[in-house]
Amino acid sequence: MATTPNTNAATSKERPWQFSLRTLVLVVLGLGLLGWIVYEWRLVHRGYYSNGALHLKVGVKRPLFLFGEAQYHGKATYYRKDGTLMGMCQYLNGERHGQSYAYDNSGELLGVAGTYDHGEQKGLFQEWFPNGNLRRTWYPFSPHAETNMDGKEQLFFETGELSEVRFWKRGVLHGRRINYRPNGHEFRIMDVVNGKKHGQERYWDIKGELLTDGEWVSGKPWHGTFFLDGENVVEYRGGELVRKVGRMKWDGKSMTAKPSDEKNKQPAKAP
Secondary structure, eight states: OOOOOOHHHHHHHHOTHHHHHHHHHHHHHHHHHHHHHHHHOEEEEEEEOTTSOEEEEEEEEOOSSSSSOOEEEEEEEEEOTTSOEEEEEEEETTEEOEEEEEEOTTSOEEEEEEEEETTEEESOEEEEOTTSOEEEEEOBSOSSOSSOBOEEEEEEOTTSOEEEEEEEETTEEOEEEEEEOTTSOEEEEEEEETTEEEEEEEEEOTTSBEEEEEEEETTEEEEEEEEETTTEEEEEETTEEEEEEEEOOBOSSSBOOOOSOGGGOOOOBOO
16 A cells, blocks of 8 residues: 655755744844843932932933943932932933923922933023022033033022122123122122123112222223222222222122222212
């Protein structure tokens, strides 16, 4: 009796490489998928103050089986030493991205501290005192400069009143600088050009009487009266020192006294 040959067995014996190639492809695809999953695996990094209190908790993208450095990625939360929430932001592939938020001591939202676009600061930035009052507002131009402001900057007293307004040009003071007392009255105005005093500078006492009125040229006192070295009031004409007029007191925030030479009292009022 004739037997029918087993063609399937013959075929499997004649083409053993098909199974091996299919297996190899599946293994490569599986390893690639596993590598991608591992790379995208989110861990959590925690930073601590010297006293052991938690300072930072942030997501981390860490490639365990691939070459490369770990990167902050995802939500970042910052805490004060007493454990209260201080701030919150987002990281994208190691760079701040999106809005950053600030919180007061009770955990209440103060506002948007700033906005980042792939690590670069954009638009208005703000800081607050621990009591929740605004400390400072400014506009940055570069995320890497030490003094990275461009445009108007405002400083405030801890009690909330405006303390100073000044202007920047790509990290250098440029424009009119005005200092205020807590009652809102000006006590000094000063013109600055490219980081140097250039133009008018005036001081007023607490009653609004003019104390000094001088003109600067390229960072040098040129004509009028000037408050120099934190104590002395002197007079210049044509860039030359003429005489010492008197002294004034400085309390760290504003002028509180007139020149001692009453003959040189200038009764003009602050604008």
